[in-house]
Amino acid sequence: MSDLPVNLVLIGVGSSFALSGLFYHLYQEKQKELQKLKEIPLFRPDQNLLRVLQATPYRRLQYVAVEGMVQADGEPLASQFVPRRSAVIQKIAVEEDWKYWNSITGTWNSRTINRKETNNAVPFSLVSPSAYIPDVYVKVHGPLEAGGSFLERVHFKVRRAEEGLVDVVVQGLNGEKPVAKRESEELLCVGSTVTGFGEVVLEGGQVARLQAPQDGRQFVLVPTCHRSFIQRHEDSASMWKKLTALASITGTCLLAGFVHNLSKRKDR
Numbered sequence: 001m002s003d004l005p006v007n008l009v010l011i012g013v014g015s016s017f018a019l020s021g022l023f024y025h026l027y028q029e030k031q032k033e034l035q036k037l038k039e040i041p042l043f044r045p046d047q048n049l050l051r052v053l054q055a056t057p058y059r060r061l062q063y064v065a066v067e068g069m070v071q072a073d074g075e076p077l078a079s080q081f082v083p084r085r086s087a088v089i090q091k092i093a094v095e096e097d098w099k100y101w102n103s104i105t106g107t108w109n110s111r112t113i114n115r116k117e118t119n120n121a122v123p124f125s126l127v128s129p130s131a132y133i134p135d136v137y138v139k140v141h142g143p144l145e146a147g148g149s150f151l152e153r154v155h156f157k158v159r160r161a162e163e164g165l166v167d168v169v170v171q172g173l174n175g176e177k178p179v180a181k182r183e184s185e186e187l188l189c190v191g192s193t194v195t196g197f198g199e200v201v202l203e204g205g206q207v208a209r210l211q212a213p214q215d216g217r218q219f220v221l222v223p224t225c226h227r228s229f230i231q232r233h234e235d236s237a238s239m240w241k242k243l244t245a246l247a248s249i250t251g252t253c254l255l256a257g258f259v260h261n262l263s264k265r266k267d268r
Contacts, residue, residue, distance in 0.1 A: 013258065016251030020244050027240035034233045040065050040197065042226050045128050045136045049200070049208065059202035063213050066138050067195045067226045068126025073139070076190050077120055081155035087187035088124035089143060091151060093117045095182045101175035110179070119144065126194060126210070139203070140196060141211040143188075143221060150194060150221040151186035158182050188223070195226045 041061070043049040045068045053059050072088050079085035080092060094116040099108040121144055127134035161178040188194070197220040199213040212219035222229050 010258075013251050013254045016247050016254060020247035020251060023240050023244040023247055027237060027244055030233065030237040030240055034230070034237055037230060037233060042067065043200070044068060045126050045134070045138045045208075046131075047136060049138070050136060050202070050206065053200065053202040053208060061200040062215060063198065063217050064200055065195055065197050065226055066126055066200060066210055067193070068138060069129040070188060070190055070192050070194055071125050071127045071134070071137075072190055073123040073125055075122065077122055077187075079154060079185060079187060081183075081185050085154060085187065086190040088122050088190060089151065089188035090120040091118070091186040093182075093184050097179040097182070099177050099179055103175075108177075124188075124190075126196065129193065136206050136208075138196075138200065138208045138210050140221070141209050142219070145212060146196070146198075146219045146221040148220040148222045150223040151188055152192070152223065153184060153186045154189075155183070155185040157184075192223060193225050195222050195224065195229055196220070197222075 041064045043052070043061075043064055043066050045066065049066075053061065070088055072086070076086035076088060077090045079087060079090070093114070096113045096115050097110060098113060099110055101107075102109050123139065124143075125137040125139045127137055159181045161180060196210045197218070198210050199219075201209045201211065203209050
């Protein structure tokens with residue numbers, strides 16, 4: 001460190017402590033978010049949820065988490081690409097990559113065309129995974145409006161364009177040529193575990209409805225159990241905490257080394 005310029009060492013020290021402050025701020029923000037998530041009441045589709053709803057004014061819970069297994073209310077959707085895979089939400093996207101001739105620059109430029117996107121959904125409910133014959137259902141209302149990456153990608157394929165002699169001539173005249181086509185399919189599968197965050201309203205004796213909250217809070221579906229969802233946020237907070245400690249230790253070591261070298265020079 002004695003060979004390094006003083007300015008470079010001071011920049012390293014300042015950068016380390018600045019990063020430490022930034023990481024600590026992000027850690028605090030994540031901790032606040034985690035605390036808010038832990039304060040949200042958690043329910044499962046069972047008799048306890050019904051008892052709480054019946055005892056609540058207007059039979060409504062403004063913002064809670066409901067963890068359950070996905071079950072189609074009627075005939076489920078069949079996957080287009082994966083045999084024997086059933087779902088309640090299906091998204092199929094087909095995109096094409098093309099190149100077009102730019103006469104000004106004299107080069108081929110790329111562009112992506114979203115040729116087709118199909119969204120299908122059937123009504124579904126969350127039920128208790130431990131119940132052989134479910135007796136409590138939580139219907140999910142407006143799932144396509146919910147936030148969260150709750151779809152599983154079960155198919156993705158890229159097909160390269162094959163050019164023949166005639167195609168090359170035609171493409172040369174048109175100034176455009178296909179490069180590749182990408183197709184993908186995403187599903188919310190029957191039998192998967194989902195945790196929904198939103199408002200729950202009692203519809204009937206054994207049926208509740210999970211929907212977007214009226215108070216403006218976000219309606220979210222996550223494709224995992226509640227414990228795993230909280231664990232991911234805890235891991236994220238832990239990462240920012242470790243980065244804070246690492247940046248602080250780095251800055252302290254640089255500063256201590258600089259002071260030590262400075263004192264040795266004064267002694268000499």
